Amino acid sequence: MAYDLKNEDDVKQYVQNLGTEYRFGCFNEKKPEVCHLLGDFLESISKDYQKASKVYRSNCDDYNFPKSCYKTGTYHLSGKGGVEVNGTKAFNYYEKGCNLGDSDSCFRAGWLSILNAKKKGESKQFLKNPNTFLQGVKCLTRGCEKNQAEACHHLSSLYMDGNTVEGDALQKDMEQAFSFALKACELGQVHACANVSLMYKRGEGVDKDEKKSEVYRRIALDKIGEANAPQITFQEGLKPA
Structure with missing residues (x-):
């Protein structure tokens, strides 16, 4: 059956049928991927x-x-x-x-x-x-x-600061911090791109390189523009998601 999705009645019927299909696929056919779609529905x-x-x-x-x-x-x-x-x-x-x-x-x-x-x-x-x-x-x-960008970014922040909690120590390691920040940036995390720029500028965890610093600064600014994101803070720490 063809639906005119500009027609309100057709849209309602389409949505109703979609829910019915998901319920059948989940409860009768017991397909996990369809059950998840039913949950989303x-x-x-x-x-x-x-x-x-x-x-x-x-x-x-x-x-x-x-x-x-x-x-x-x-x-x-x-x-x-x-x-x-x-x-x-x-x-x-x-x-x-x-x-x-x-x-x-x-x-x-x-x-x-x-x-x-x-x-x-x-x-x-x-x-x-x-x-x-x-x-x-x-x-x-x-x-x-x-390839979860936030996980990479948070790891970078942890290695950037170094942490010790109740006997569990994570030593400050700027090379690791840079590596995780770079990956997070490549995955689209804007704050990580800003950190990569700053680390290239300062030569922290990577050889100092003003040109690459400027490249990643522009990448960060471009991503802010794309997402209309708020002003970022360089080397920000761990924050709730």
Whole structure:
């Protein structure tokens, strides 16, 4: 059947049929990729976040679909749709998604673990059984290896500063910082491009090169223009996603 997507009634019918197809593919044919699409449909089109969260969770628990694990972690992190806000559950779902190959899950698992490690000693910890700081670094590294730009950028920031948390030490290493910043920039992370420019200018982690510094400064400015991004801060540290 052909739909006229300029016609309101046809659009409504198309959306209704799409939801029906997703439900059949998920519940009858038990296709994990379709179940995830159903979750996206419920979340984005129907705005039924409770049902969406249930579909995502089931698709992660029962079918090990990594993107659904990521979405379930995000629901537990935000409390969206009335889901229990629980940092440990969020981390566990992100970690599972990471183990199943999802780069965004690796980034979130690493970010949560490092953020929690830095807060260790406070009266309330977000993760009841926090992983160590270096395990968080490992998750970020896995994310970066899978070309997750934010994971590479955060790793660069960590190596740029050097960190020690409860006995877990990450030595300052500007060569590593530059390598991760360069990869993050190549993946489109604007702040990383600014850092690469500054590191070339100062000769930190790489040979000093004014021409390359200017090249990456222009790349950063161009990316800001493209995304209409706010003013950036050079060598910014780890920030929540």
